[in-house]
Amino acid sequence: MEQKVYRRxxxxxxxxxxxxxxxxxxxxxxxxxxxxxxxxxxxTKNCQSVELAQRILSIxxxxxxxxxxxxxxxxxxxxxxxxxxxxxxxxxxxxxxxKRLAKASVDTRQEFHSPKEVAKAYMESMRHLEKEExxxxxxxxxxxxxxxxxxxxxxxxxxxxxxxxxxxEALNAKAVYMILLHNHPSGDPTPSGEDIRITKKLRxxxxxxxxxLSDHIIIGEHCYTSFKExxxx
Numbered sequence: 012m013e014q015k016v017y018r019r020x021x022x023x024x025x026x027x028x029x030x031x032x033x034x035x036x037x038x039x040x041x042x043x044x045x046x047x048x049x050x051x052x053x054x055t056k057n058c059q060s061v062e063l064a065q066r067i068l069s070i071x072x073x074x075x076x077x078x079x080x081x082x083x084x085x086x087x088x089x090x091x092x093x094x095x096x097x098x099x100x101x102x103x104x105x106x107x108x109x110k111r112l113a114k115a116s117v118d119t120r121q122e123f124h125s126p127k128e129v130a131k132a133y134m135e136s137m138r139h140l141e142k143e144e145x146x147x148x149x150x151x152x153x154x155x156x157x158x159x160x161x162x163x164x165x166x167x168x169x170x171x172x173x174x175x176x177x178x179x180e181a182l183n184a185k186a187v188y189m190i191l192l193h194n195h196p197s198g199d200p201t202p203s204g205e206d207i208r209i210t211k212k213l214r215x216x217x218x219x220x221x222x223x224l225s226d227h228i229i230i231g232e233h234c235y236t237s238f239k240e241x242x243x244x
Contacts, residue, residue: 029061043077044068050101055093063093067102080106081139110136122154126228126237129190137194137230145172145193149186150225157184172209174216181222189217191227198232207243214244 029045041049047064054060068076070087080102088099123129129148137144143165149157160180163172172191181189191213195201202210210227217224226239238244 047080047102047105050105051094051098053093058093063091066091067094078139081110082141110139123148123150123156123190124154126226126235126240129192129226130228130230130235130237133192133228134230134233134235137192138198138232140194141196143193143196145191147177147180148190148192149181149184150188150190151185152187157186172213174213177213178216178220178222181217182220186222188223188225190225192230193227194230198234200229200231200234200236202229202236202238202241202243210238210244 029041029048032045033041033049038046044061044064047067048060051060051064051067054063058066067083067088068079070079070083070091083102083106085099085103088094088102089096094102123132133146137146145162145165147160147162149160151157162176162180177189177191191210193206206227206229210224213227214224224244226237227244228238229236
């Protein structure tokens with residue numbers, strides 16, 4: 012028997028419509044495409060919203076599924092039939108909201124007692140970045156987080172780390188110790204030779220100004236490398 016094709020959301024069985032399914036079974040019951048369909052709301056004459064959402068989730072050649080939302084551009088979205096400026100803007104805002112929610116999870120009063128805790132707090136906000144980004148985390152004497160500063164944003168596989176800027180940030184914040192953090196867009200957090208060289212240089216300089224560099228953590232895809240845990244610092 013030929014399977015029936017539903018071109019309109021309202022023609023779907025009630026239990027398969029995103030809004031109704033959410034109300035009946037809860038938001039966690041929705042697939043990624045159904046969640047996105049509730050944002051874009053409508054599709055086209057020959058493509059209902061869930062199908063259009065599936066196309067959006069496949070738009071990136073490198074990233075498949077929900078992760079692709081972090082890597083699409085306005086231009087990519089506008090190339091899809093059924094996606095205009097308003098819907099494209101909504102989708103990009105959802106991606107940005109997700110990033111900010113992840114970043115907000117780092118409470119300014121939070122205490123970090125292990126590299127694993129630091130990596131967990133920053134994993135979602137950094138693992139999607141397409142360029143290397145160096146961040147400096149500053150702490151007081153009770154291990155409480157004082158502030159975060161973006162030191163540099165590099166290319167796909169290289170970043171520029173300014174020692175002078177790092178030390179000025181630390182001194183101005185009256186930090187007691189600091190942690191360096193950066194991502195590898197490849198997803199592999201293995202330190203490069205340059206990573207190791209720069210870290211040793213910063214460690215020596217930090218000791219001279221009396222604000223130790225406690226760790227350098229590299230964020231990968233759901234994984235991390237801690238220089239402290241590896242005995243590299």
